[in-house]
Amino acid sequence: MISEIERPPAINALIRAVSYSPDGIAVLAWSGEILYTNSTWADMHGYEASEMVGHLFQDLYPGEGMQRLAEEAVGLLENQEQYEAEIDHFKRDGTPFRAWLIVTLLRDEAGKPDGFLLTARDITEWDQLKWQLEQEKARLEQQYVRQRALASIELAINEPSELLLALEQVVAVTTELLPATGGATILLWDAKRETYSTSVSSVPGQQPSTAYKRLREKGGTTRWIIDSKRPFVVNDIRENPFEINPFMIEYGLNAFAGIPILSGNDCIGVLYAMDKDVRDYSPNDLDFLITLAARAGTAITKVQLYERLREANALLQNQTSDLAARNADLDAFAHSVAHDLKNPLASITGYTEFLLEDYDLLSEKERMEFLGYISKRGMKMRQIVDGLLMMSQLRNQEVQLSPVNMSLVVAEACNRLDDIWHQRDVTVHMPDSWPEVLGYAQWLEEVWTNYVSNAIKYGGLKPEIWLGATECSNGFVRFWIRDNGAGLTDNEQNQLFSPFTRLHRTEQEGHGLGLSIVQRIIGKCGGTVGVESTPGQGCTFWFTLPQKKTNQ
Numbered sequence: 001m002i003s004e005i006e007r008p009p010a011i012n013a014l015i016r017a018v019s020y021s022p023d024g025i026a027v028l029a030w031s032g033e034i035l036y037t038n039s040t041w042a043d044m045h046g047y048e049a050s051e052m053v054g055h056l057f058q059d060l061y062p063g064e065g066m067q068r069l070a071e072e073a074v075g076l077l078e079n080q081e082q083y084e085a086e087i088d089h090f091k092r093d094g095t096p097f098r099a100w101l102i103v104t105l106l107r108d109e110a111g112k113p114d115g116f117l118l119t120a121r122d123i124t125e126w127d128q129l130k131w132q133l134e135q136e137k138a139r140l141e142q143q144y145v146r147q148r149a150l151a152s153i154e155l156a157i158n159e160p161s162e163l164l165l166a167l168e169q170v171v172a173v174t175t176e177l178l179p180a181t182g183g184a185t186i187l188l189w190d191a192k193r194e195t196y197s198t199s200v201s202s203v204p205g206q207q208p209s210t211a212y213k214r215l216r217e218k219g220g221t222t223r224w225i226i227d228s229k230r231p232f233v234v235n236d237i238r239e240n241p242f243e244i245n246p247f248m249i250e251y252g253l254n255a256f257a258g259i260p261i262l263s264g265n266d267c268i269g270v271l272y273a274m275d276k277d278v279r280d281y282s283p284n285d286l287d288f289l290i291t292l293a294a295r296a297g298t299a300i301t302k303v304q305l306y307e308r309l310r311e312a313n314a315l316l317q318n319q320t321s322d323l324a325a326r327n328a329d330l331d332a333f334a335h336s337v338a339h340d341l342k343n344p345l346a347s348i349t350g351y352t353e354f355l356l357e358d359y360d361l362l363s364e365k366e367r368m369e370f371l372g373y374i375s376k377r378g379m380k381m382r383q384i385v386d387g388l389l390m391m392s393q394l395r396n397q398e399v400q401l402s403p404v405n406m407s408l409v410v411a412e413a414c415n416r417l418d419d420i421w422h423q424r425d426v427t428v429h430m431p432d433s434w435p436e437v438l439g440y441a442q443w444l445e446e447v448w449t450n451y452v453s454n455a456i457k458y459g460g461l462k463p464e465i466w467l468g469a470t471e472c473s474n475g476f477v478r479f480w481i482r483d484n485g486a487g488l489t490d491n492e493q494n495q496l497f498s499p500f501t502r503l504h505r506t507e508q509e510g511h512g513l514g515l516s517i518v519q520r521i522i523g524k525c526g527g528t529v530g531v532e533s534t535p536g537q538g539c540t541f542w543f544t545l546p547q548k549k550t551n552q
Contacts, residue, residue, distance in 0.1 A: 004270075023410060024099075024120040027106075029032050030113060032057040032070075044099070044122050046092030077105045086123070097124045106375040139284070145177055163307070167200040167300035170292055174273050175202045178285060181272035182253040186261070189226050189269050196222075203251055203274065208551045220245065223259045226267045231286060232258045236278045248274075255279040257286065261292040263301045271296055343419060344377035351377075380416060399440045399524050403548050406434035406479070410467065413448035417456065426456055427464040435469050436548035443521040444545075448481075450518050451541050455483040458539070471547065476527065480542040496531055518543065 018025055025039030028034055034052050042049040045060075052060060058067065083103040090096055099120045106115040167186050174184035183203030201207075221242050225232050233253050234240045237248050248256070253274045261269035271293040273281075279530045281289075351370045359367070410430070414421065428472045455465040466482045488496070497519045519529045527544040 011205045022121075024118075024122075026052075026118040026120075028057055028116040028118065030115050032058070035115070041118075041120065044091075044097070044120060045089075046095070051298060073103045077103065077116075081105050097122055098127050163300060163303040164200065166303060168297060170271070170296045170299070171200050171202050174271065174292055178273050178288065180273040180275060182251065182256075182276045184274065185272045187270050187272070188220060188261075188300070189267060191266060191268070203253075204441075206251065213286065219243075221258055222270050225260050227272050228292075229260045229262065229267045231260065233281050233286070235280050253277055255281075257281050257289055259289045261285075261293045261297045261300070263297050268297065268300055315439075344381050347377045347419065348374050348381075387459055399443070401438040401440065401525060401546070404437055404439045404441050404444060404545075406437065406444075406469070409444050410434070410448050412445050413452055416445075416449050417453055420453070420456055423457055424459075424463050427462070428466075431468050434479075435471055437477050437545040438548055439525045439545045440521075443525070446520045447521055449541060450515060451481045454515075454541070455481050455485075455539075459483040459485045472544070476544040476548050477547050478542050478544050482539055482540040483509065483538045485538050487535040487537050488531065488539055489535055493531050493533060497529060 019038050021038060021040060024044045025033060025036075025038045026041045027036040032056055034055055037047075037049045039049055042052055045052075047060075058070070069085070069087060071083075081104060082392060087099055087101055088096060089099050100123050102119040104117040104119070104518040105113055106117055108114045151268050171184045171186055174180055178184075180202075183201060183206070185201040185203060185206075187199050188197050189195075198351045219242070221232055221234075221240075224242070234257075237254050237256070238246055248254075251274075252275060255278050257273045259271045259273075260267045261271055271289065273285075273289055350375050352507055355362070355370055357369065362370070414428075452465070452467075456463050459465060460483075464484045467481075468480055470478045470480070472478055497515045515529075522543045522545070523530050526546050529541075529543045531539055531541050533539040
């Protein structure tokens with residue numbers, strides 16, 4: 001054996017470096033026999049170096065896992081010189097540790113593989129430190145995201161937004177960032193009435209508007225939180241000191257945290273975070289929920305104050321503008337009715353002049369016929385004037401909706417247009433019956449009069465009109481009238497319901513207020529108006545009214 005003195009200095013330095021290396025180093029023959037290990041390798045595995053040299057690697061490290069690792073390394077080294085991997089290993093006494101392993105293929109002078117150089121480092125502590133750093137990084141990132149979300153909520157509730165929007169944001173942040181795997185819910189408490197009034201929820205499948213109805217009026221978790229003004233946490237509902245709410249079982253929830261929402265010294269609601277699995281809520285989780293509940297309380301207080309101020313301002317503005325609006329309605333209606341008085345008045349004047357000038361020339365039958373026309377037109381004028389007086393009486397009160405016999409209303413409207421009806425030789429199609437709705441008959445007669453009059457005036461050379469009604473799924477009925485006229489462009493349709501806008505620039509008489517009156521009347525009755533038209537294919541004018549319920 002060559003002594004250390006006889007070896008070159010470089011070789012001695014290399015041997016000392018390998019012997020005292022902080023990394024474990026071992027040399028294996030191609031057969032797997034351990035030819036050399038430094039003390040670090042031996043200590044790492046719980047052996048003395050002398051106990052390992054001369055033994056087969058597979059004898060010292062038995063097991064399918066190590067066998068698969070060895071086969072994988074040999075297979076890869078056929079095409080590359082080194083193999084690296086992080087592996088889970090065990091000391092001689094069974095103590096686990098994690099190692100970073102490098103396997104280098106050794107070749108003889110002819111280049112044929114004849115062994116392996118193994119370098120290993122115990123990275124157990126490093127992995128633990130890395131895991132701790134990753135956990136701390138995740139915690140800090142979570143804290144950052146949570147703080148940013150809280151700041152977002154703080155900005156949102158400083159704006160004059162609706163209360164529901166602010167609470168929905170609190171619930172969304174709770175669900176996403178706690179996270180609450182079973183969803184989150186906010187329940188509001190009305191202390192004066194001792195009732196739960198509103199709820200916002202992200203629990204899948206739960207209707208927020210009905211959530212509060214499932215709460216017990218007395219007893220139970222929610223009432224305990226409201227009365228005590230303290231958080232209540234249940235990590236496992238099987239350990240809940242209160243009777244388990246069937247809602248928890250129905251939605252597969254197994255843990256929850258309930259936080260009181262405070263406004264000053266009053267509890268005005270509860271924020272719930274719920275989980276599908278049993279869960280230990282950390283102090284950070286509870287601090288986050290408490291902060292969110294405080295944000296919700298601030299949102300409720302600010303929005304309620306804003307709502308009160310807005311309502312007060314709106315009331316003041318409404319008191320100022322309501323009278324002007326009612327006067328405008330009355331003036332517009334009077335203008336429209338005055339226009340409708342012209343035709344019967346002209347007829348009365350004409351027939352009267354015939355009687356005065358040609359009385360002796362007329363037969364008794366003709367005289368009675370003329371007097372009948374005068375009487376009929378006079379009665380219609382009286383009805384119109386009565387309607388105008390009624391509008392004057394109602395200017396300071398809302399109209400009371402009542403069931404309407406639409407057949408009679410349509411018939412009266414058509415009677416008002418008797419002259420123009422016969423002059424134009426109108427063909428009309430009407431249903432045998434009409435759905436029952438709520439409205440104000442005398443006003444609705446004015447609506448139909450406007451619609452039918454326009455359909456006749458602006459229909460085809462030989463007007464043909466269709467009247468009908470369609471029951472909608474939202475509890476309203478849509479009444480409509482379709483003509484065979486030239487139709488309207490999109491621009492014309494957009495201007496139709498504006499005051500003093502005429503349908504067409506024709507010689508037809510009218511002041512253009514009819515459709516604006518229609519819109520106002522239907523609006524007061526709780527409905528809407530509209531038109532559908534394609535140029536060259538006529539128009540369909542419509543309005544909606546609330547349908548009469550069966551028990552009304």
